Amino acid sequence: MDFRNFKMPYSINPQYSKKTAYFSMEFAIDQSLKIYSGGLGFLAGSHMRSAYNLKQDLVGIGILWKFGYYDQARNHDQTLNPVWTKKMYSYLEDTGIQFQIEIHNAPVWVKVWYLNPETFKTCPMFFLSTDVPENDHISKTICHKLYDANESTKLAQYILLGKGGAKLLDEMNFERDVYHLNEAHGLPAAFYLLRKYGGDLFKVKEKLVFTTHTPEEAGNEKHDLGLCHNMSYFCGLSMKEVKQIEGTDDERFNHSLCALKMARVANGVSQLHGVVSRAMWNKYPNICEIKSITNAQEFKYWADKLLYISKDDGDTAAFDFRKHYLKKRMFRNVADQCGKLFDPNIFTIVWARRFAGYKRADLLLEDKERFRRLLENKEFPVQIIWAGKPYPMDYSAISTFNNLVEESKNYKNMAVLTGYELSLSKSLKQGSDLWLNNPRVPREASGTSGMTAAMNGSVNLSTDDGWIPEFARHGENSFVVPKADYDNMTTLEQDQYDLHKLYDILENEIIPTYYNDKNKWRKIVANAMDDVRFQFNSDRMADEYYKLLYNN
Template sequence: MAAGQPGGLDGSILRCRIAYLSMEIAIQPEMHTYAGGLGVLAGDTARTAADLDLPMVFLTLASHEGYLRQEIDDAGQQIDHPDPWTLADWATPLDAAVAVRIEGRPVWVRPWVHVLAGPGGHKVPILLLDTRLQVNDPADQMITDRLYGGDETMRLKQEMVLGIGGERLLAALGFAIETFHLNEGHAALLAAERLRRYPAGSVVQSSDCLRHDVEQVRSECVFTTHTPVEAGHDRFRYDTSMRLLGNFMELYELQLLAGTENLNMTRLALSLSGFVNGVARAHGATARRMFPGYRIRDITNGIHAGTWAHPAMARLFDEVAPGWRHAPEELVNADQLSDGRIWKAHQEAKAELIAYAAEKTGVLLRADLPLVGYARRMTGYKRLELIFSDLQRLRMIARDQPFQLVMAGKAHPRDTAGKELIRSLHENMRMLSPDLPAAFLGGYDMEVAKRFVSGADVWLNTPLPPLEASGTSGMKAALNGGLNLSVLDGWWAEAWVEGVTGWAITGDDPAGHADALYEKLSRTVLPLYFDNRERWIWMMKEALSKIGSRFNSQQMMRRYASEAYLR
């Protein structure tokens, strides 16, 4: 790094004008700074910023102990372990630190930087915020240890470090940020910290003064909300909040902005952001119903095609769409691929998934039978158990038209219902054996996900509508020739063309979705695979060209740049 620049960052990096804050970012598989889809999206966003030469800097927590290393015991129970990694192997410490006052004492926050370089040499810095410093109280050193770890108090401390500490570090390092993008409400306190920087219009109960200050901050802040599940929005009791925040802001000020009953981080971000969006058309409509009175747009999530395409597929793309990594819209030409070559490439990826499942679980799957993949966070509204609603019916389907099932997903360490779901899935798999070969791959992470989405023939998704925000795993499967079989919610409501890009599990009454799933699987999906391979491969190409060319992070970021960042 060039000498003489603030914080040890070189001048080209300091020209960043957009800051993107996320509690988790999936940067590299070896960097355990993510838990699931929110972090993977943030990582794809950073990789796309590097591809498109966007002047962005990203901030997240160091998360020394990771989120969760999942072990599955012989009874199908999830066993939780820390997932430590070595920060110094992947990032460089910067010569700067700022203090965030928590419970009346200063907590020092130091940034480390990991730099992503795009194909054209554009550098995107990712700052990892670290409180594991000797100067801090031992309890405060642990704030940036475990992602989403601890109780309500620890979570608020983490959000203070990300929002307040992140804003102060950007200033201390010499960044002249014009737009702050809050990826979920975890970083909402950044907007409150920005409000404190405008003393000429300090917040009082006068609506005129409040409007003046809020508009100042709103012109700088973009907020993306991801969760349509009410319980998923962070709320903190005001007695806890004021004890931790101290004199950061008066109670009545926070109540005006974040709600009277508790400190609602989503409400705070909504109040202080000039551009707010959901992450799919359907989710935008859901968010507008949840939060009336706010203007909420929608920008559908996308995936970083260069990251998620299997190498065998990527080689084919290079022939028919040479610029696809920078401009995935060129993948519209993927329907020109020959049937034999696209089938062969997909079978190569499928063989790798089958071999991995055998290595990890001992379950022997077959390359000549359709493979259904399903991997999500293990929580109730995702309804991963839906396919097991009628075991006898499922057994009969599998006996008549053999297929295989591969599943994965983690439950939060404190989610006892999610852990029970994992145990129940294993029990159902055992009960259906040997009629339905099934494997559950523990330790689901970015690397395992790549195997899943590239090797599955069918990608299953059965969330309870309208509780799916977007979902991106199905996009990754389609990029690799997989066909989606999904409830019409989230992104799939936009991408679905029945019998072309995949199939929908339909029905106004969610109670009927299991029956609809069995009908579609037994009467449409499996017969097509066995009886009309030519049509199946045609659908693979249609899904790839129509979904891969549209649902990608390049298109997503071009929309953010034109609609949100350049307001």
């Protein structure tokens, strides 16, 4: 293939002919391709699969992380030990394209790798690497660790994604009408275009769309403006010119705010998140419109086909047999990692996602006595599993993980697993009866793990945040903590309120229904599987991006 004159390798559906490039720091495509950390990557991976399903004129642009995010291992006492192992991918094609971009006022070589659509059924994807012999050691390390903790390295990564990705499209003579930034990491692409178009911001706006995933202003990244300038982030613009675009006098550069000023349209990732984002950003002048396109996950990749077949046929015996099998298969992971034998006949709760403070992994343990009663109940026995990867420098989240590990040593029916990537994620969703999700409202922009859990016959128990208000019917397809007046509560009051409501719903509604009314439980599971199937399939999402963002 001649990558210098790249053409889409399949026929394009005329509905989706707007030529688009999608920039993301991470993509969860396949277990073997370890270039993702969590939800942002899971979402981007599903988007790329749906772009292939719908035959959209879209390509993905990311970074080939040499050491991935990290490998989640254990110390001798079972606590977390982040390990970095060099990754090898024989199925990626060398495009033969190598070019230079400026980072920190110096030329840095960028090499480009290609993922063929037929390998994992995605749209065409290109991955950038600076780990080439022509670069010095510091430049090589830019693409080593996803979300590197060093501020300068992190900014260099954003420049590689944005500036490198935009230059790649020019190197391939591959004209794009839309540059879609999945989060603000790829924003240097906008400054690259601004330079290309002789400073014409309106031409940049015509091409740029932006998806924000962060529902609080403090969570949106800011870095020292002078450092960004010194790193060559702005493609030759002076700091004064950047401030005119961003529209603030702050010495810290706000990536998301600037993206909202340079894009023609943006979106939040759930209906609720759209409302929160508009309220958060509308106080700033000259930002673009913020729409809502709710995240979704690819049904074809995630859903267990046999569960759906038996549900659709009304064959409860076959459904129960399949779910029993999936639980047994998942419990092999528990036995392998923790030396604990879980019982597929026992109600199994799973909390599994990225470890972050607002997600409150250990909320149930805030009431130790009630937690003990839950796990020692002989009439209605319960098994509970935690899994997830904290950011390797987030010592608070690592401490939460380690505290859960310590607590699990007291119970045969409590386990904490490592290695929460695509394969384990799928297994846990297939093997769980209840998917626990308890972020502080309204801090979860979307929270897609519950969607894929529902696709595998697992019922959601959640606080009323992210995608949940668009899906949940309490007691019919899920269980939801009723919203309180969170605005007027302290964090402690909110945690206590949510904690007691979670236990009340578990003890009085969920667990008795599971054991005493199997038909009602099956109906709740079936409703969830039906309700999630189309509305939260990423084919719907990829279609909406064309209709609401790209084509407008």
